[in-house]
Structures are given as C-alpha cells and as structure tokens.
Amino acid sequence: MNRYTKGVSRKRGLKPGSLVHIGTVTGKKTEIHIMDYKDDILKEKDTYNIEDCYKYKDTDNMTWINVNGLEDIALYQKLGEHFGIHSLIMEDILNTNQRPKIEEFEKYIFIVLKMIYFKDDKLVVEQISMICMQNLIITFQEASKAGDVFENLRTRIRNPKGKIRKTKVGYLTYALIDSIVDNYFVVLEKLEDKIEGFEESLMVNVSNNLFNEVYNLKRQMIYLWKAVWPLREIINTLQRGEVDIIEDKVSIYFKDVYDHTVQVIDTIELFRDMVAGLLDTYLSSASNKMNEIMKFLTIFSTIFIPLSFLVGVYGMNFDYMPELKFKYGYAILWMVMLSISGFMLMYFRKKKWL
Known part of the structure; x- marks a missing residue:
C-alpha cells in the first residue's frame, strides 16, 4: 500500500514552483516514448533525451509523448521551459501526492489521474499527469510503460485503419482516460474475489493473520475511493464542452466514461460496506469462539466446585x-x-x- 503522504515535508521552506520529486525513488533513468501519427503515417520512437521531443511542439500531426520516471529534475526543467508549462504545474507533476484534478490554461489543460493496478498481488496506485495541447499530449507516469494500462491504446494507434488515427487531441484525451477507468473494473473484479474468499474463510477460521488481511483490504478500499472519487469532477468538466482544446463532438464519449466512473464509485462504496461487514463478522466470530472457551472452562470449574468441597472437608x-x-x-x-x-x-x- 502506498502511503497517504510521501515526503511532502521536503518542500518545506522552498519557493513556489520549486521542482522536487515527491514519491518513490527507483533510481531508474527517465524513459520517453513518442508516437507521432496522422491518417496512414506513424512514427514511433523511444529515447532518453528530452531534446528529441522539441520538434513536436508545433506540428500538424497528432503526437503523444509518454515520459516514464519523475526523478530527473534537470530533464523536467528543460521540458517545462521549452513547452511553456508553468513552474507550478511542473511542481505538481513531480508531486505524486496530488489529488485528481483538472486545470485549464490558455494554451493547454492539465489533468491529474490515478492509474490503479495489481502488481505481484499488491494494489498499486500510480499518478498519471497529462498536459493536453493543440495536437500534442504529454503524459507523465512514475514507473515504466511496461506496467501501465495503455498498451491496448498503443495497439489501436499502430493500426492504420483505426479510428483514433483520424482524430485530434480531444479523442486521444478521452482514450487515455477511458483506458485508466476501464482498468478500474479489472481491479474491482480482483478485489471482489478477495472479499468472497475472506467471507468463506471467516466461516471456518478466525486468526490474527486473517484479521490483518481484512484490515489491509479495508485500507485499500479507502485509498481506492480517495483516488477515484474526484474523477467525476474531471470528466464532468470535459463532457460539458467547456474546455476549448477538446472538440465538442467528443463530449458524448466523455459521457460514457462518466457513466463508467459513477459505476466504479458505487461499486467501491459497496465493497467498503462489505469489508466493514467482514470486520464485524471477524469480531463476532472471535467473540463467539472466546465465549465457547469460557463456557467450557466455566462448566469444568462448576463440576469441580462440589468435588473440591468434599475433598477439602x-x-x-x-x-x-x-x-x-x-x-x-x-x-x-x-x-x-x-x-x-x-x-x-x-x-x-x-x-x-x-
């Protein structure tokens, strides 16, 4: 489980806009994946040099730049200066403790989301930041793209006959958000399996290990709710057509994502209640087990009271x-x-x- 606060105190006393990485330190070099496409044209490239991205600032093609890793401060300083991204936004990108949100500026919009997936049977909540410009989207994520949820989207882009190859920034923004939201259902299915397994175990087994697992599941549900709930506000803003960069014809797609988001939130709240019920069931089972033990000891003692009296006399x-x-x-x-x-x-x- 990720912590709710991860090194925020390191920013204490620094001026606004200071670039400080707040999050898990991996020591890995920042990787950049570029997909530049238009109709039947696709150029795909992996690089470690931010300078390779500069030429995509003003282009007629649609470009998606995916930056993996948040620890190279010098790289982010160059990126922010070249693409005209405000220093406060760059500060938010490097702070992985951000609440999901959307902010609109004159030439771009800034979106923060939480990408959630299981890795080695552990729930991972990874921050995804998006800068959406005219014909350009830059996404920032903490870990390698090998572990993200965008691989199906990359496959669709590689298909020359795919609809996405003929669309602009609005549709790609929708596709990225939709990929994240769709994976929430995969996570919820695994969580549901865990809850069902705990329900069966509680009927036959009451142990401290089981209690710890159920309690950790409760914490995961709280953190999951915290990560998903603000998404309604983001998608509601996009579907209303109030963002200039997003085309009006894409709003209907965001309505579909909004419906999925509401369904995810409702399911999370249901699971929270179920997990709370599991804890109550555990405490009841533990209490019943203790009562059975005490009843046996009481009966055993009661039988020996008159016997002890006779022997004592x-x-x-x-x-x-x-x-x-x-x-x-x-x-x-x-x-x-x-x-x-x-x-x-x-x-x-x-x-x-x-």
Whole structure:
C-alpha cells in the first residue's frame, strides 16, 4: 500500500514552483516514448533525451509523448521551459501526492489521474499527469510503460485503419482516460474475489493473520475511493464542452466514461460496506469462539466446585472426625463425587449448555 503522504515535508521552506520529486525513488533513468501519427503515417520512437521531443511542439500531426520516471529534475526543467508549462504545474507533476484534478490554461489543460493496478498481488496506485495541447499530449507516469494500462491504446494507434488515427487531441484525451477507468473494473473484479474468499474463510477460521488481511483490504478500499472519487469532477468538466482544446463532438464519449466512473464509485462504496461487514463478522466470530472457551472452562470449574468441597472437608487433619475409621468411606466418597458430576453433566445437557 502506498502511503497517504510521501515526503511532502521536503518542500518545506522552498519557493513556489520549486521542482522536487515527491514519491518513490527507483533510481531508474527517465524513459520517453513518442508516437507521432496522422491518417496512414506513424512514427514511433523511444529515447532518453528530452531534446528529441522539441520538434513536436508545433506540428500538424497528432503526437503523444509518454515520459516514464519523475526523478530527473534537470530533464523536467528543460521540458517545462521549452513547452511553456508553468513552474507550478511542473511542481505538481513531480508531486505524486496530488489529488485528481483538472486545470485549464490558455494554451493547454492539465489533468491529474490515478492509474490503479495489481502488481505481484499488491494494489498499486500510480499518478498519471497529462498536459493536453493543440495536437500534442504529454503524459507523465512514475514507473515504466511496461506496467501501465495503455498498451491496448498503443495497439489501436499502430493500426492504420483505426479510428483514433483520424482524430485530434480531444479523442486521444478521452482514450487515455477511458483506458485508466476501464482498468478500474479489472481491479474491482480482483478485489471482489478477495472479499468472497475472506467471507468463506471467516466461516471456518478466525486468526490474527486473517484479521490483518481484512484490515489491509479495508485500507485499500479507502485509498481506492480517495483516488477515484474526484474523477467525476474531471470528466464532468470535459463532457460539458467547456474546455476549448477538446472538440465538442467528443463530449458524448466523455459521457460514457462518466457513466463508467459513477459505476466504479458505487461499486467501491459497496465493497467498503462489505469489508466493514467482514470486520464485524471477524469480531463476532472471535467473540463467539472466546465465549465457547469460557463456557467450557466455566462448566469444568462448576463440576469441580462440589468435588473440591468434599475433598477439602475430608482432607482436614482432625483426630476425631466421623467416617475416618469407616471401612467403605473411601469408595462411598468416590460414588458420591461421581454421582454429583454425572448429575451436573446431565443437567447441563438438558439445558443445552453442552
């Protein structure tokens, strides 16, 4: 699980617009993937030099530049200066603790989203930042593109007969957001399988390990809700056609994404309630198990109370106690004790306490 705050204190005392990477440090070199296309023309390139992207600032083709890695501050300084991106926006791109949002400027819009996927059975929430300009989209992500959710979109772009090859920035913006939202359903399916597995386990097994897993799942649901809920505001802004860069004819596609987003949010809230129910079930099961143990110990102790009394009485060291010289006293005492124990067991069974 990612933390809710990841090194934000490092910005303390710095002036606004200072470029500081806040997030997980991987030590990997920043990779840049470029797709430049128009109708039947496609140029695809991988590079490590930001200078290779400069020529795509003013072009008639549609260009998607995907930057993987946020740790090279010098690279981001050059990128921001060349493409005219405000220093505060560049600061937000490097801060992976951002809330999903959309901001509109004169020549571009800035969008922050959360890409969610499972890696080695662990939930990963990765920040995706997008700069959408005229005929150009630059996306920024924390990890390598090998782990993102855009591979199907790249395949569609590589297809010369695909619709996306004939569209502009609005449709590519929609396609990127739609890829992220569609993958939410994949994550939700896996979470649902986990919840169902925990429900079955709680019926037969109550352990601290199971409690920890359910509690971690609850934290994941909270973090997932935090990452997805603001998406409604972003897509609602795009579907209303209030953003100049986005073509009006694309608004109907954003309405479809909005419906999917609402469905995802409703499902997350349902799962949150189910996980809360799992915790209640665990506590109830643990309480019932403890009650069974205490009931057994109480019955066991209750049976031995009169036996301990009898043994205590005849264990006193007086010289002139009755029955001490009686020949069958020992056997009679055992018969009395066994009779008392048997009677109490029969009584407990009749009351269904056993």
